[in-house]
Amino acid sequence: MNEIDAFLRYLEQERRYSLHTIKAYRKDLEQFCTFVNTKVEDFEATQIDTADVREWIVQLMQDGGSSRTVCRKLVALRSFWKFLMMMGKDSRNIMRNVVMPKTKKTLPVFYRQEHVDEALQQVLDDEYETILSYTVINFLYQTGARRAELIDLKDEDVNLVEGWLKLHGKRDKERVVPFGDDLRDTLQRYRECRDAEVQRVDSGLFFLLKSGKKLYPKKVYQIVHEGMTQVCTQKKQSPHVLRHTFATQMLNNGADINAVKSLLGHASLAATQIYTHTTFEEIQSIYKLAHPRAQKKEEL
Known part of the structure; x- marks a missing residue:
């Protein structure tokens, strides 16, 4: 070899x-x-x-x-x-003196709260594809899961009674993520619809295509892209943007950064710290409240 x-x-x-x-x-x-x-x-x-x-x-x-x-x-x-x-194949560390090119640090792209709310306010019919799409978007938004983690989720990993699920992350690392009543109801409805309409091919998996086969990455991307472009015009639309949104909203609403790190399955705190940003509107609001010359003058 x-x-x-x-x-x-x-x-x-x-x-x-x-x-x-x-x-x-x-x-x-x-x-x-x-x-x-x-x-x-x-x-x-x-x-x-x-x-x-x-x-x-x-x-x-x-x-x-x-x-x-x-x-x-x-x-x-x-x-x-x-x-x-x-492995003893080469004793020289030829990469030691190789300098990495500098990269621009960019803020993660995320959805505004109202855009996600609007996407999740669609009226659900009894069509399997509609329920699957709704569940995928809500799942990614409320758990911060990676696309691959959603695809590999098994029935046995989801505890609807106690409100938690087990995700299998990078390098097969497991983590437990809690969820609330809204996602519980969504997952319950999806599972009932799946069990009634889908003849399993890939048994044991939670999310399935109507054919009974396993979801694939491009399909998950299409679900999110089609669902979110109806309510949001931003250029980047993807499952990972929902993960960014989960992390951003958790931190902006006061969640401890170490807790968010655990929920995301990050190996280091530095990976989580990229989400400790604020929107321009938030900065503008703080400026108007705090700077003495930014206040609107009272009419005489």
Whole structure:
């Protein structure tokens, strides 16, 4: 087995990385192999040095790659070299002196409360697709779950009596997320409709297509995109924006940041801190209340 395939197997079997991440790492490493003019099966780490990596960075930037994209590819390469050193394949840490390109820090995109409320105020009929779409949007909004976590949710992971569910996150880490009466009613109605109308193909899963098969990532994206574009005109519409919305609203309404970190399944507090922002309207309101010259003058 070549070094790259061994690394990817290690990520899958021992580190429990998602298939999505493994595919991305494979693509990045294959691209690097092409740059250094070698095939994956012929790759020899000892023939590569820091200069090769730096030249690759220059090439990526010249080809129009963003700083964020280049950084992601370098993370894959850095992780690969750590594996090689751990396995005794290369004693040199060639990535140690490679500087990551600076990336712009952008605030996470989120939905306004009124937009989510409007999306969830639609009149539900008895059609399975309608109930599924409503449930998916409400579930993502009220749990902060990732798309993959929703897709992999099992019946046994949902406790409607006690009001909690178990999510299986990145690297198969489990966490328990509570929910209230509104989501309980939504999940109960969906499950009753599913059990009455769907003949299971992928047994044990909570969310299913009407065909009985497992939901797939593009379908979840389509559900959220179609549902939210009816009430909101912002450019970015996706399941992850609902996750951003969950975190933003929890923190803006006084939730402890460590509690939100646990609910989101973040490994570090830094990942959660990106949500400790305020909207322009909130800043404007605070300014008007606090600055003496911002008050509207009383008419004489």
